[in-house]
Amino acid sequence: MTGVDDDEPGGRELLRVEGVTKSFPGVRALDGVSLRLRAGEVHVLLGENGAGKSTLIKMLSGVHRPDEGRILVDGREVGIRSAQDAERLGIATIHQEFNLVPGLTVAENIFLGRQPRTALGLIDKRTMRARAAELLRRVRLDVSPAAPVAGLGIARLQMVEIAKALSLDARVLIMDEPTAVLTSEEVGTLFAIVRELRDSGVGVIFITHHLDEIAALGDRVTVLRDGRSVTEVPATTDENELIRLMVGRDIAEQYPRERPAEPAEPAESAEPGAPLLRVRGLTRAPAFRDVGFDVRAGEVVGLAGLVGAGRTEVARALFGVDRYDAGTVEVNGRALARGDVRAAMRAGLGLVPEDRKAQGLLLDASLGDNLTLARLEQDTRGGFVDRRGQRRRAAEVAERLKVRMSGLEQTARTLSGGNQQKIVIGKWLLAGARLLILDEPTRGVDVGAKVEIYRLVNELTAAGCAVLMISSDLPEVLGMSDRVLVMTQGRIAGELSGERATQDAVMELAVRPVNEGNTYEASAMEGSDVG
Amino acid sequence: MSAEVLRAPGSDPGQWFTRAVLRNGPLGGLVALVVVMAVLSRDFLNGQNLLNVGVQASVTAILALGVTFVIVSAGIDLSVGSVAALSATVLAWAATKEGLPVWVAVLLGLAVGAGAGLLSGALVAYGRLPAFIATLAMLSVGRGLALVISGGSPIAFPSSVGRLGDTLGGWLPVPVLVTVAMGAVAALVLARTYTGRAMFAIGGNEEAARLSGIDVKRRKLVIYALSGLFAAVAGIVLAARLTSAQPQAAVGYELDAIAAVVIGGASLSGGSGKASGTLIGALILAVLRNGLNLLSVSAFWQQVATGLVIALAVLLDTLRRRSAR
Known part of the structure; x- marks a missing residue:
């Protein structure tokens, strides 16, 4: 709203989409969408998953053709029927899934x-x-x-x-969620390159779920909702306003963490004050070394750090997916066998993996089968599976998680990212997990579904479960965690809680080289570790 | 032709036919094939011939049911033909040459089948061999052992077990009954048992299955052992029909079995498949062979036709799935 530059970025109009409509069997994906891209601007396309961003992009890159409406390049109406057409018009698209051949240079x-x-x-x-x-x-x-x-x-x-x-x-560069998988330094490099391109006159269409990136990089924002282009606003628009435009309602808080006033009552079976999870000296060189921490019932513990710091490796070792060389993992005071996923599950652990498509879901199986997968053994009596009971329980949990689906027979592949993630989490709810390890739980998840996932985390911890949350999204880690552990080069560099948990403090720990002295010992001395 | 002008659009029998086949998948294909054969040959559609088709389909069908388990879990089993021959040979050797009680011999034959599968499964699950290689090895080992045990010549089958090749009440062939029973067992295993559901999970996404607490390695042992067990039953039925266990029996049957599974709608990439589909797949192959025999088509051309039908069936199935999306 301020700054003349934001209102009149760049120069002449490169690309114009006018009243474009596209229907697929059963859905109207786009309904009279308009978009104007000028040379030398970064134009953010904002919308929840399913709002029509992908369909619009596919139209510009020659995958789909519009049912109605016009696409103009340099003021001339064009028909983009193939990737070659798009290329000829100078439109390049970087999709979320890269089109690279691994074996070639x-x-x-x-x-x-x-x-x-x-x-x-x-x-x-x-x-x-x-x-x-x-x-x-x-x-x-x-x-x-x-x-x-x-x-x-x-x-x-x-x-x-x-x-x-x-x-x-390319004169028009379309980037579909390019920052979803990058660390913050990498995002910085990407932004610098995008700015250079912009300054050389390229028009960039940029899709992101990270609202803070909009003001940092964008010039203007077109908001899509339910297949319609709602409005075009300057990138300086307030984040809460952007959210309101995107979801069509107010989301009171982005991170609605309800922290327990006092440490929550420990589970009945556990000794008062005893941690649900106790990790000591966990080591598998070179991935991680001497990792120790506790997680108590009712707590959300964040695990922050750069990609490659060893966070996912630790999570997988805890859950028995990978082996480790030394150290102990105790759940409710009982040691957990190494490298045994089933033992970890019996002890009440559940892992929502970082790559939900490759590790979390049976993409072509029904939602019902996905939801009941982790309790298949529990539902088996004398070799036979209680399918009716499974269907009932799956329906209950899908209802509880408000999964947007046509029915339990729908395949997991056809759900949006947020709903897929709800299915993976629902699987562990059904399996009766008491300690959930969430690895990048909201990657590729839209704002509305994110908040639903956060609410669910609140519900779980209020009921005495605990959550260990790995996330590269700093505002998320800080907003949702009661304590934040920061990992660097395979070690825990420190713990931050309360007011000391700021983005700057986390980043400082995350990039600081570790010396042998500052190994984190026990969480019992909460807040007393001196950096 | 002028007759075409008189027809309303869409009422073209060809179009109707295509649509019916597309909508109903393998079953539609079977019905279509039966209709074509019935039109082309007057001898096709009588009770006796249809029972013959059932008998001809039985061995392939039982083998294919076992292979279905493996394919659903995204594996492959090339050894079933050899294992069938080996199991029947062991049975006959134990009963006829060693004079063991027939029930012991039968149990031994079944155990050899399951054991061979177990071994393949162990190579796949614990030895991390690709299933193709592990079962290719078993194909060779099984055939070789059958030849070693029999000395290369057929062994007479005990007559009590030989009745499996006869008919009940003079008309109902026992192999058909055995096939139906094995089909029911396979359907139950796939739909209702822990191992069956685990097959779909492993075939759908092995890593996700493992991270959800499925004991993937042990399940693979069971899956390949089941395939071996079904192969043993198929081998016994085949030997009963031939009244002797032949070490060179069922050569190449594994490919028919895989074809039946795939025609039945299962995906070689795993995660999908049905016992009913596999039975239909085996029937399609048998109807085709039987019909072409009745039409006096040469055995050479029959092979060509079989290949075309396999390609066509899977092509139609792919189209059907795509249009359903």
Whole structure:
């Protein structure tokens, strides 16, 4: 609202979408959507999952065609019927799932299908590598053009995708949730590159669920809701206002954590004050070393740190997925066998893994089968599964979690990210888990469903369960945790709680190299550890 | 042709036919095939011939039911033909040559089948061999052992077990009854047992199944053992029909069995499959062979037709699923 730059960013109009409508059997995905993108602006496309962002993008990249409405590029109406059409018009899209061939080199991926040729028609490797090197410099990616793509991490893969888009001389660059999988430093690099592109006149359509990124990077925002474009506002618009526009109602609080006034009553079976989970000296070099912490009933303990700090590895070791070399894990005072998922489950642990599609769901199985998966053994009597009981329980938990579905027979693949995550969590509720390990629980989940998941965390802890939450989303970790443990290079660098848990404090611990002295000993000395 | 002009659009029998087949999947395909055969050959649609089809389908069907378990769990079992022959050979050897009581011999034959499966399962689950390789090895080992035990020549089958190849009341073939019974068992296992549900979970997403507390390795042992057990039953039925256990019996049957499972709508990538579909798949193969025999089509061309039907069946199934999405 302030700043003339925000109201009149960039120059002439590059792309215009007018009254576009698209229906699929049973749903109207887009209903009269309009969007205007100018040269030299970053235009944020905001909306909950299912609001129509993906359909709109697929229309611009030639996957779907509009039923009604027009798409104009440089003021001329165009028909985008294929990826080649989009390419010719200078529209490049970086999808959430990358289109890279793992076995080929970086340079080969950048020029896939468009490799420079020699006079003999063979691929001119030298030219290709030189041009790739130039593009990699532009995206500040320090890898050799001859390196295979297979070994690169997600952040670097994304940069390769951007380099590929640059090689097409794209004037319109569409980025679908590019920051969902990046750490905050990587996001910083990405933003710098996007700003450079913007300043060179490229129009960028940027999709994100992270509201704080909008003001940081964007110029204008088009909000989609239920397939309609609700409005276009400047990127400086207040976050709460953006949320209201996006969900069509007020969300009182983004992180509605209800902290227990006092430590919650421990479970009856446990000794008063005894932790539900006690981890000591957990080590598997080089992934993690001498990790120790407690989690009490009724508590949400956050596990923060950079990607690669060893958080997921610790979670998997606790849950018995992977083995560890030394250390102990106790649940309710009883030691847990190493490398035994079933023992961990019997002790009341549940893991909501970081990659819900690859590790959490049977994508092509029914929601009912997914929900009852972790209690299959409990529901078996004399070898036979009580299918009727399973259906009843699945229906109950789906109702309780407000899963938006057509029925329990629907396949998990067809749900939105937030509803898929509810299914994975529901699976552990049905299995009777008392301590839930949530690994990146809201990655790719829209704002509305996020809050529902947070509420559920509150409900669980109020009922005496505990949650260990790994998250790279700092506001989330800080907003939802009662205490935050910060991991660095496989060690716990420190614990923060109450007022001392700020973004700055967490980042300071997360990036600080660990020395041997500051191993975290026991959580009993809450707040007394001196940094 | 001028007759076409008179028909209202959509009433074209060809179109109706295509739609019916698409909507009902494998069953639609079977019905369509039966209709075509009945039209082309007057001898096809009589009771005796249909029972013959049932008998011809029985061995493939029982093998395929066992393979269904494995395919649902995203594995493959190439060894079932060999294991069938080995089980029947052991049974005949124990009863005829060693003079053991027939019931002991039968149990021994079944145990050999289940044991062979167990071994394949152990190689897959604990040895981390690809299922293709582990069961390919078992295919060779099983056939070899059958030849070793029998010395390469057929062994007479004990007559009491041989009755499995006869008919009840002079008309109802026992192999058909055995197939129906095994089909019911397989359906029950798939739909209602812990192991059955675990098959779908492992085939759907092995990592998710493991992280949800399914004991994946032990289940794989059970799954391959079940496949071996079904193969043993199939081998015994086959030997009963032939009245002797032949070490060279059922060569290549594993491919028919896999074809039946896939025609029946299961996906080789795992996570889906039904006992009824597999039975229908086996029937489609048998109806095709029987019908082409009645039509005096040469055995060479029959192979071509079988291949086309397999491709067509899976193609139609893929189309059907895509249109259902």
